[in-house]
Amino acid sequence: MSDLDATTPRVFLARHGETEWTKNGRYTGITELDLTPEGINQVTSTAVQLVGRGRLIDPARIARVWVSPRRRTQQTFQHLFGATSCDREGNTVTLTEDIAEWDYGDYEGLRVSEIRSRRKENGLDQEMEWDIWRDGCEGGESPQLVAERLDRLIWQIREIQEPYMDGSKAVDVVLVAHGLILRAFVKRWLRYSLDTPLPMMLSPGAIGILSYRNHDVDEPGFFIGMALPSTE
Template identity: 55%
Template sequence: MPDKDAGTPRVFLIRHGETEWSMSGKHTGKTDIPLTAHGESQVRSTGAIAVGDNKLIDPSKIGMCWVSPRTRAQHTFSLLFGEQEASLRQQGKVQTTEQLGEWDYGAYEGLKPAEIRDLRKSKGLDTERKWDIWRDGCEDGESPDQVAARIDELIVEVRKLQGPNMNGEQPCDVVLVAHGHLTRCFAKRWLGYPLDMNLNLMMEPGGVGVLSYSHHKVDEPALLLGIGFPAQS
């Protein structure tokens, strides 16, 4: 039986592979650090399982790839697509955008959550409730509203691309390669939720999330699933 929704365009949300800071729980925003060897293995595993002809992410069905400018995201994209990266770039289907840059953590860059809470306590903050990045944002960094605004701008572009092709008229799947907090922010905004909405979506490094639409309508976004692929030994 054919899948009646097979032609509906999808958005593949990719979290970059492991880095030394993500492994230790440090907040990594604009700091440009590379993937670990294990992080590279995570992404290669995802690519081997999920990317290719007639696989989950079929390059022939991609309309555009947007990638964070951070090295860890750029390298993830290259590892994910391998030899097919050059073809996508030649077709003009790859763009680097700061809209997918990780949350600017400001004064909290490089700190672990407990260290952030101690820092804020020393400044007399959070006397009545614990710090929550989704509600409180980051000192000298971005607020939730600022992050939401730049994601919303990209969502407009995605829907402009996919809107005329809701029934498979043109291949227009979208690939987004970004970061831990940013991928969750994107999923929330895709569904129209504020960032302080409690949405339990947390992909492992190198994991994939799939976003789409309900009933072939661009104004009815849907979250399909989140997938994590283990690194090959």
């Protein structure tokens, strides 16, 4: 069986563009920040190359779009699709906390080094460094809570895509969200626990792609590379 092509439903992961806290590595959950000018450039450059009729993300093939309700992700959605409408009969764009960034609680606005120092001062992590995938956030979300809401969204996506694994109807999905929650989504898509080591990187304004192996809804996978549609 060959690798998948565009007839198999896909899930596109769109990370929001740069913010001021993205630049300096601060954990940004519920804090409302605008995209920087560079962040806008990142998203619009991605849109020019990848979004539009006949391109990788073809609005005519999109069945659903889920967007985190944070301001930076809504701005990203607008710049990503711009004048290219992703609306069509049966298509909806939904704001949902299910794909909002991890709630960092007491760690909001801090860097990893600051969090680890604070926890050790409070008598935690004396034998092992803090790891958000394992330990979660004081005053915020645990990995279990994050997994629950992502699994709820994955179930909805499978409900939409499962009847059309043969490509008889275009049912691609787009998630516009945040760096950490999208990496968490990948782990749950692959049915890994959130504390499973899986080093991943997703640049601001970047697009990731998930799908299914062998046109089988029970074989979720991810693309490590994908050929772009022909421009001819």
